[in-house]
Amino acid sequence: MPRAKSPQGGPTYSERVNGEWLIRGRDGRLSVYLTSDDTVLCRAERTRGGPWDPPRTVGGDQKVQPGVAVGQGSDGYAHLAAWRPTAAGEAVLMHSTHFRPLLAALDWSPCGHGHPNKKGDRTGTPAVAVDAQGRAHVFVRNIGTGISMVAQKEKGGWDPWRDLKGQGVQGPPVAVTGESGCVEAYAAVSGAILYWRQAQPGTIPVREEPLEAPVRPGTLRALATSAEHTTLFFTDDDSGDLCAWRPGGKPVPLLPAAGPGPIAAVRCELDGHDCTLLAQRSASGRVAFAAYPTEEETAGAWWTESGPQLPDDARVALTKDHEDRVVAATLSPSTGRLLVTRRKDEPGLALKAWQEV
Structure with missing residues (x-):
């Protein structure tokens, strides 16, 4: 994705973040992560539900390549992974x-580096999941087009890199920690999901x-939906349907995908029911929302659009704020505009007006 200057004269933003780029921190404040030139930036609420501070650099002065991954542990801490160039044609994965x-x-x-020689060039955008003990697990496509993983030790440092096998991985993997505390990873290949x-x-x-x-590469999204299951959402490249799959079962078509890019998903309570809320930039350019009872895909879902028309590169994220209200955000690398809305304190999924922050 080409980098572009914000029209407000702000930073130059680049590729999207893989993972939860909108999160609620341990102190209840919301923050977003984005990449800019050769750094990672964070914007955060100054107070819970209040104004947002300008972007700040994450991880010190070292330069990193575009394609950062973010994962969040149950302790509220965010773990980031990105490649840092070390020499011509060589890079190393970094963590913060x-x-x-x-x-x-x-x-x-x-x-x-997951390469057998422990060095080599960047092989793909990583994914990060954080287990119940707060240990980051970093997954990345390797030189053999499979998936390799490295995990933090409980008392510091990193375990050896593991080749998890596989071949023909297309696009970045996704990683998630289930309610059981077990880490899972998914990756798209031609005609299948690993x-x-x-x-x-x-x-x-x-x-x-x-x-x-x-599966359409680049559309995977995993969400812990019960103590037993994680649900993977993806777009069927033949039908164009957004599908939900829980390992051990068959994928269920939910509804036609609203647009070509990835979806955002969050569990929330709607009118007393445990629901899964989905959001995606629609083909019309607005944000489309759909909700259904969690793990009850046969109940049906339909899209409702909201907000202004967005650039083609805009991505959508969902989380819950310090009052457990749903928050949605959109970020466009080409414009640098961050738009945010929250659920109103009333029945249904009524949202406040979108605001640029």
């Missing part, structure tokens, strides 16, 4: 922890039976 939105993140520190899961927290993820499906 951000404890609270208004505090400086830890400086970038290396977690190595899937890895820890048998128990702290173990090495094992490759499970893949799902044969005409």
